[in-house]
Amino acid sequence: MFARLKQMLIKEFIQVLRDKRTRFILIIPPIVQMLVFGYAANFEVHLVPTAVVDFDHSQQSRDLISRFTSSPYFDVRRQLDNSRQLRDAIDSGDAAIGLEIDAGFAQKLLKGQAAPLQVIVDATNSNTALITSSYVTQIATGFARDYQLDRIGRIDPQVVEQLPSVQLRQRPWYNPDLRSRWFFVPGVIGSLTLVLVVVLTAFAVVREREIGTLEQIMVTPIGRAEFILGKTLPSFLIGLFDVSLIALVGTLWFQVPFRGHILVLLAGSVLFLLSMLGVGLLISTISSTQQQAMVTSFFFIMPAITFSGFGFPISTMPQWLQYCTYLSPLRYFLVVLRSSYLKGVGMTILWPQMAAMAALSSFFLGVAILRFHKALD
Amino acid sequence: MPEPPCSVVIENLVKRFGSFVAVDHINLAVRKGEVFGFLGPNGAGKSTTIRMLCGLLRPTSGRALVAGIDVARKPEAVRQKIGYMSQKFSLYNDLKVIENLRLFAGLYSVPAGELRGRIDWALEMANLKGQENLITGTLPGGWKQRLALGSAVLHRPPILFLDEPTSGVDPISRRQFWDLIHEMAQEGVTVFVTTHYMEEAEYCNRLALIFRGKMVTLGTPTELKRDSMKGDLLLVECDSLGRAVEALQSAPGVLDAAVFGSALHLVVAGAAEASPRIRSYLAERGIAVRRIEQIRPSLEDVFVSLTAGHGARQEATA
Missing domain, CATH: 3.40.50.300 (P-loop containing nucleotide triphosphate hydrolases)
Structure with missing residues (x-):
């Protein structure tokens, strides 16, 4: 049994290591993708291009605008003369946000009335628009509050001291600076591993089927277990190698803190890799050409990543879709990854994720092995 | 034994x-x-x-x-x-x-x-x-x-x-x-x-x-x-092979006719009496025969003869 398995493994590793292109594919693209994702996958909003039309030309309106100018979130590039120019700036994408202050702004404030500030947001990307709007709100309420306090202070300084207020003391745990990179990098480790291992495993078998070597192997006395192990064990080890590689880039280059226990992450990675081997093998049993395997892989990969909570929070999906997410092993692995990196929690908290991945692994591998028997017929 | x-x-x-x-x-x-x-x-x-x-x-x-x-x-x-x-x-x-x-x-x-x-x-x-x-x-x-x-x-x-x-x-x-x-x-x-x-x-x-x-x-x-051919095999060299093979397929006494390279192979019941008949049959249709002789069948002849019959039978029952 082991002699034959050993021969299979020797062969697999010779094939992987001899081919320059394969060696390259296993090392360079994962690192490059990690770097690209690490820099690109970002929800933070900085220096939003901003255009301003001020019809009021009052000290108050200038004060309000200066608050935007000095904010790190806005880049007030243009002071325009009329609404038409503002519209054009937004249409052409020169500005993502437009502020229009009507004549009479200062006067209304003086009279104690509500002074309007028109905010036009390019909401093509609803997410950035939402975040930008909230920054505008912060600045506007800050301005209003300061103006109110100033007015009251002039009338009666003592009242100002007695004005009640709520002071927020925000403590963002695990990621105090709210860096979205800290959220994304662990996610990228999971997603990259998913794509790599599924495709690698599916292709390892389908390529042999396509070029005919599978048949030659099958007429030898090799058992199916030996063959399947011989084909999947290399993918598993390569997967483990790549997880470590990408994780290292995330930790050393992007400085995402690793607070958990390495063994917990290892256990999670092993379970996750097993489930991906199962999926890859399953794809190989329903594909007879590499092209089919590629297409089938994408049918799996896209929803598996979408349902994992990699980018879109699962809690905001409709209920029925949330049920679907339980089928994506990546969903659990991402929890393990993020918890290991940022929270530093251990098995006592992560065991349900581990159990779910173990269950999905057994399911996918089981079905794949059962189908593999048939596929040879 | x-x-x-x-x-x-x-x-x-x-x-x-x-x-x-x-x-x-x-x-x-x-x-x-x-x-x-x-x-x-x-x-x-x-x-x-x-x-x-x-x-x-x-x-x-x-x-x-x-x-x-x-x-x-x-x-x-x-x-x-x-x-x-x-x-x-x-x-x-x-x-x-x-x-x-x-x-x-x-x-x-x-x-x-x-x-x-x-x-x-x-x-x-x-x-x-x-x-x-x-x-x-x-x-x-x-x-x-x-x-x-x-x-x-x-x-x-x-x-x-x-x-x-x-x-x-x-x-x-x-x-x-x-x-x-x-x-x-x-x-x-x-x-x-x-x-x-x-x-x-x-x-x-x-x-x-x-x-x-x-x-x-x-x-x-x-x-x-030796045994699989249902008759003798004749090699015929003549002009317009295509027309000749078409004509011979329905000629009396010809069991099978096929083009082999630049000549025709015919399966007939008896080579001796068939040869002159075929020569004149083709001559009537304006096809000149250069050579006609009995040959020993190759495996290919056997194969063509057997599968042709087989195919015909299958098509008849289909």
């Missing part, structure tokens, strides 16, 4: 793919040490049969015994006893010659003590001594094919299945390959080989002719050439 034991016994073997019958109730027995040829055009069911014999396909019905073992029931038990070379070259092109041999020796559990000797023997036989470290994919076709044979016999199987082993190989390599096959047969190896090359079929001890999944006839090449 007792009959020598049979290496391969096929009983009522059937393989259907949906409604298509690829192999249709084939019966035959291959004796030990025989070079048994399975002859037929592409798509006749040759590969399907050989794949069932190797345990790669499950028969729809019927039974195949290889080395006395029912293949469908115990495919694993059969595999140690057979060597298989598929139609398509199917060793690893990205491995070195020696790595392919080591891999297959390992998969066939060649004992460690014998490994060296066996691999040397295979290299010797395949005439690849000194080329061990070449990458398999860079070998010329004939070498690849000898390497494939070498890998298939590393474990000295008593039975060898070769599926169109010489397709895409030059004539000299093909000749050398058949010499190898005969050497092995002399050592007692049973060789079951499929081919659609008529001249290769002549190298076989016995032949089964297969057409549209059915076995049409079985015998030695000599027997087939």
Whole structure:
């Protein structure tokens, strides 16, 4: 049994290591993708291009605008003369946000009335628009509050001291600076591993089927277990190698803190890799050409990543879709990854994720092995 | 004298793919040490049969015994006893010659003590001594094919299945390959080989002719050439071959007419009386006959004559 398995493994590793292109594919693209994702996958909003039309030309309106100018979130590039120019700036994408202050702004404030500030947001990307709007709100309420306090202070300084207020003391745990990179990098480790291992495993078998070597192997006395192990064990080890590689880039280059226990992450990675081997093998049993395997892989990969909570929070999906997410092993692995990196929690908290991945692994591998028997017929 | 034991016994073997019958109730027995040829055009069911014999396909019905073992029931038990070379070259092109041999020796559990000797023997036989470290994919076709044979016999199987082993190989390599096959047969190896090359079929001890999944006839090449034709064979050299063959197909006394290269082959009941009749029959239609003589049928004639009748019968019942 082991002699034959050993021969299979020797062969697999010779094939992987001899081919320059394969060696390259296993090392360079994962690192490059990690770097690209690490820099690109970002929800933070900085220096939003901003255009301003001020019809009021009052000290108050200038004060309000200066608050935007000095904010790190806005880049007030243009002071325009009329609404038409503002519209054009937004249409052409020169500005993502437009502020229009009507004549009479200062006067209304003086009279104690509500002074309007028109905010036009390019909401093509609803997410950035939402975040930008909230920054505008912060600045506007800050301005209003300061103006109110100033007015009251002039009338009666003592009242100002007695004005009640709520002071927020925000403590963002695990990621105090709210860096979205800290959220994304662990996610990228999971997603990259998913794509790599599924495709690698599916292709390892389908390529042999396509070029005919599978048949030659099958007429030898090799058992199916030996063959399947011989084909999947290399993918598993390569997967483990790549997880470590990408994780290292995330930790050393992007400085995402690793607070958990390495063994917990290892256990999670092993379970996750097993489930991906199962999926890859399953794809190989329903594909007879590499092209089919590629297409089938994408049918799996896209929803598996979408349902994992990699980018879109699962809690905001409709209920029925949330049920679907339980089928994506990546969903659990991402929890393990993020918890290991940022929270530093251990098995006592992560065991349900581990159990779910173990269950999905057994399911996918089981079905794949059962189908593999048939596929040879 | 007792009959020598049979290496391969096929009983009522059937393989259907949906409604298509690829192999249709084939019966035959291959004796030990025989070079048994399975002859037929592409798509006749040759590969399907050989794949069932190797345990790669499950028969729809019927039974195949290889080395006395029912293949469908115990495919694993059969595999140690057979060597298989598929139609398509199917060793690893990205491995070195020696790595392919080591891999297959390992998969066939060649004992460690014998490994060296066996691999040397295979290299010797395949005439690849000194080329061990070449990458398999860079070998010329004939070498690849000898390497494939070498890998298939590393474990000295008593039975060898070769599926169109010489397709895409030059004539000299093909000749050398058949010499190898005969050497092995002399050592007692049973060789079951499929081919659609008529001249290769002549190298076989016995032949089964297969057409549209059915076995049409079985015998030695000599027997087939002698007994399978329903009449005498005439070679006719004349003008406008196309028009001539069309006319002759409906001529009285002509059982079959076909174009063979630059001449016509006609099957007639009796050569002596048919020759002058055909000459005048064609002359009436303005076709000049340059030469007409009786020839000994080749396997190709046999094949065409048998399958033509078979096809016609099938179409009549369809």
